[in-house]
Amino acid sequence: MAATNTTKTGQPFDRDVLDSLLRRTGFYMPSFEIYGGEKGLYDYGPPLTALQSNFVDLWRKHFVLREKMLEVDTTIITPEPVFITSGHVAKFADFMSKDPKTGEIFRTDHLIKQVLGARLKADQDARGQTIEVEKPDEPQKKKKIKDVKIEKLDDAVAQEYNETLAKLDNYDGEGFNELIKKFDIKGPTSGVDLDPPKPFNLMFQTYIGPSADKPNGYLRPETAQGQFLNFQKLLEFNKQKMPFASASIGKSFRNEISPRQGLLRVREFLMAEIEHYVDPESGKKHEKFEDVKDVKLTLLNRHTQLAGSEKTEVMTVGDAVSNKVIDNETLGYFIVRIQDFLLKLGIDPSKLRFRQHMANEMAHYAADCWDAELFGSFGWIECVGCADRSAYDLTVHMKKTGAPLVVRENLPEPRKFKEYQVDMNKKKLGPKFRKDAKAVENAVEDLSQDLREKLSLELKDSGKITIDTPNIGNGKTELDKDLITIEQREVTQHIREYTPNVIEPSFGIGRILYHLLEHVFWTRSSESQDEPSARNVLSIPPLIAPIKVLIVPLSNHLDFKPFLRHLTSLLDEMDVANSIDDSSASIGKRYSRNDELGTPFGITVDFQTVKDKTITLRERDSTKQVRASQEDICAAIESLVRGGCRNLQVKR
Ligand SMILES: Nc1ncnc2c1ncn2[C@@H]1O[C@H](COP(=O)(O)OP(=O)(O)OP(=O)(O)O)[C@@H](O)[C@H]1O
Numbered sequence: 001m002a003a004t005n006t007t008k009t010g011q012p013f014d015r016d017v018l019d020s021l022l023r024r025t026g027f028y029m030p031s032f033e034i035y036g037g038e039k040g041l042y043d044y045g046p047p048l049t050a051l052q053s054n055f056v057d058l059w060r061k062h063f064v065l066r067e068k069m070l071e072v073d074t075t076i077i078t079p080e081p082v083f084i085t086s087g088h089v090a091k092f093a094d095f096m097s098k099d100p101k102t103g104e105i106f107r108t109d110h111l112i113k114q115v116l117g118a119r120l121k122a123d124q125d126a127r128g129q130t131i132e133v134e135k136p137d138e139p140q141k142k143k144k145i146k147d148v149k150i151e152k153l154d155d156a157v158a159q160e161y162n163e164t165l166a167k168l169d170n171y172d173g174e175g176f177n178e179l180i181k182k183f184d185i186k187g188p189t190s191g192v193d194l195d196p197p198k199p200f201n202l203m204f205q206t207y208i209g210p211s212a213d214k215p216n217g218y219l220r221p222e223t224a225q226g227q228f229l230n231f232q233k234l235l236e237f238n239k240q241k242m243p244f245a246s247a248s249i250g251k252s253f254r255n256e257i258s259p260r261q262g263l264l265r266v267r268e269f270l271m272a273e274i275e276h277y278v279d280p281e282s283g284k285k286h287e288k289f290e291d292v293k294d295v296k297l298t299l300l301n302r303h304t305q306l307a308g309s310e311k312t313e314v315m316t317v318g319d320a321v322s323n324k325v326i327d328n329e330t331l332g333y334f335i336v337r338i339q340d341f342l343l344k345l346g347i348d349p350s351k352l353r354f355r356q357h358m359a360n361e362m363a364h365y366a367a368d369c370w371d372a373e374l375f376g377s378f379g380w381i382e383c384v385g386c387a388d389r390s391a392y393d394l395t396v397h398m399k400k401t402g403a404p405l406v407v408r409e410n411l412p413e414p415r416k417f418k419e420y421q422v423d424m425n426k427k428k429l430g431p432k433f434r435k436d437a438k439a440v441e442n443a444v445e446d447l448s449q450d451l452r453e454k455l456s457l458e459l460k461d462s463g464k465i466t467i468d469t470p471n472i473g474n475g476k477t478e479l480d481k482d483l484i485t486i487e488q489r490e491v492t493q494h495i496r497e498y499t500p501n502v503i504e505p506s507f508g509i510g511r512i513l514y515h516l517l518e519h520v521f522w523t524r525s526s527e528s529q530d531e532p533s534a535r536n537v538l539s540i541p542p543l544i545a546p547i548k549v550l551i552v553p554l555s556n557h558l559d560f561k562p563f564l565r566h567l568t569s570l571l572d573e574m575d576v577a578n579s580i581d582d583s584s585a586s587i588g589k590r591y592s593r594n595d596e597l598g599t600p601f602g603i604t605v606d607f608q609t610v611k612d613k614t615i616t617l618r619e620r621d622s623t624k625q626v627r628a629s630q631e632d633i634c635a636a637i638e639s640l641v642r643g644g645c646r647n648l649q650v651k652r
Pocket of ligand 1 (some may be wrong): 254256263264265266267269271382383384385506507508509510511512
């Protein structure tokens with residue numbers, strides 16, 4: 001069933017109302033606001049900072065502690081060679097399109113999505129009239145876009161638009177250019193032809209040290225590389241035992257082309273990433289897969305998307321892995337753990353799906369990749385990536401540095417097998433190829449067994465072979481039999497050496513928190529006269545709510561003071577975040593203010609309290625109240641905020 005953007009009470013969700021609530025109550029604000037602000041940079045105020053800390057705490061418990069992961073904290077500033085080797089310098093880019101008349105720059109895929117989406121909407125709503133749509137990448141500013149003034153779409157054209165949108169992530173720059181021409185997409189505000197899409201690298205460059213005369217480093221765009229580079233030490237720390245995982249929580253930086261979707265697309269954000277190292281020969285089985293195999297997932301696989309549809313199917317992870325919808329058990333296991341985490345956090349299950357990457361969308365080395373997408377007012381948005389990165393990263397860093405980023409395993413029985421081995425005549429190789437000698441040697445070492453077999457025959461027949469050397473001359477290098485021999489030999493192996501494969505769940509914390517806030521936001525219709533008319537509520541689960549309890553005295557009467565002190569110290573002892581609101585506003589108003597902050601419980605101290613030491617506990621979502629002793633109520637709250645029983649065991 002397609003997700004609809006309504007709140008839990010079925011009202012249409014209104015982003016403007018939530019946004020103004022979040023800004024008014026200090027959840028977040030534009031950074032450097034008094035200097036005019038800077039796009040894509042936001043500061044978190046106290047409620048969102050506390051929510052983020054509680055997220056991180058829960059994430060650590062759910063993943064790091066439960067799965068016995070090795071958490072590391074690696075640096076943000078990274079020397080250039082690391083990102084040249086990892087491929088980020090060459091490839092970590094998005095395509096941008098410039099409007100030559102206005103100078104506006106758009107992220108190409110977002111522009112196409114917005115324009116085709118607007119045309120489809122115009123087709124449905126307004127048959128050829130100019131309508132109000134959101135400006136590409138700037139949804140907060142509704143603007144008339146010239147482009148949507150079109151006639152009703154032909155059924156076939158509408159279908160083509162839908163199909164294109166379903167597989168938009170599968171295109172590269174040339175593909176985007178063809179789409180722009182084919183669908184006659186112009187500058188949204190100028191109506192003129194756009195410049196052809198150009199790749200734009202998303203990494204921030206920097207100078208490390210005073211003597212650098214050109215940029216020689218980057219701010220990391222993900223935490224992953226720092227984890228890979230420490231693989232050897234982590235394996236040692238883990239007493240050479242496989243499989244295992246490292247994890248890291250830290251800031252990442254991306255110079256986004258159009259960072260205009262509030263907290264969803266920013267230039268500096270907190271990530272939590274896991275690198276799970278697994279033996280590729282194990283079939284990537286997971287020892288705890290059996291425990292989760294019956295868990296149901298909502299999946300959108302790549303074949304469905306390629307057929308131009310976004311239809312999801314619900315299936316157990318056991319079936320998904322055995323039918324090869326999901327590539328392997330370890331990937332399936334982590335997808336389930338991601339789902340568990342998101343639901344524990346309070347994400348609406350009907351607004352969660354896992355979407356598989358299409359072939360072109362995945363990095364060329366990746367074996368399979370699924371994104372946890374959350375539905376909200378911006379549509380379906382990737383919030384957690386879960387990729388099987390194969391052995392790519394460890395292999396390239398090992399090749400570049402010579403560090404043994406491998407696992408060495410003593411075999412219970414020696415293993416005998418035949419393989420093609422290559423010997424190079426180093427005395428001749430150096431003088432002949434000079435500075436390119438190492439590159440030639442590396443290219444030879446990289447030859448697969450199949451290729452070695454073929455080349456050994458060629459060498460025998462003609463006395464020379466030609467191999468691919470992409471970084472030298474015309475990309476081909478000829479080697480004769482004086483320089484190289486290739487022979488099949490029997491090998492006895494006592495130690496098996498292999499490069500592990502990596503399964504990587506990667507969480508963008510701000511994106512998830514923003515969706516959580518959309519999912520838990522609703523407006524209460526007032527039944528009580530005491531409560532004011534604006535009654536927005538954030539039903540943040542007690543486990544992660546920024547403040548768990550609001551203590552409210554009926555008035556500023558001095559008799560209440562000792563009770564306030566006692567209650568706050570009882571709750572402090574239990575590490576339950578609490579605050580006191582002894583302002584002169586009505587009780588209803590004070591509770592209402594805290595409903596907006598997502599505070600799940602309220603305690604009222606009144607004259608009955610002075611008489612018999614009982615207090616009233618109010619639950620945010622139901623507004624139900626119970627009266628009991630201070631100790632019973634605080635104990636019940638403690639249990640609830642730790643994720644304990646939902647029934648309040650308190651005496652009425
Ligand atoms: N600019 C950003 N602002 C906030 N969070 C981000 C940003 N870019 C990525 N993330 C988060 O980091 C996670 C992992 O990053 P990944 O590289 O997989 O994202 P991505 O595929 O580049 O995202 P997108 O396609 O939306 O730009 C994402 O799932 C997302 O939650």
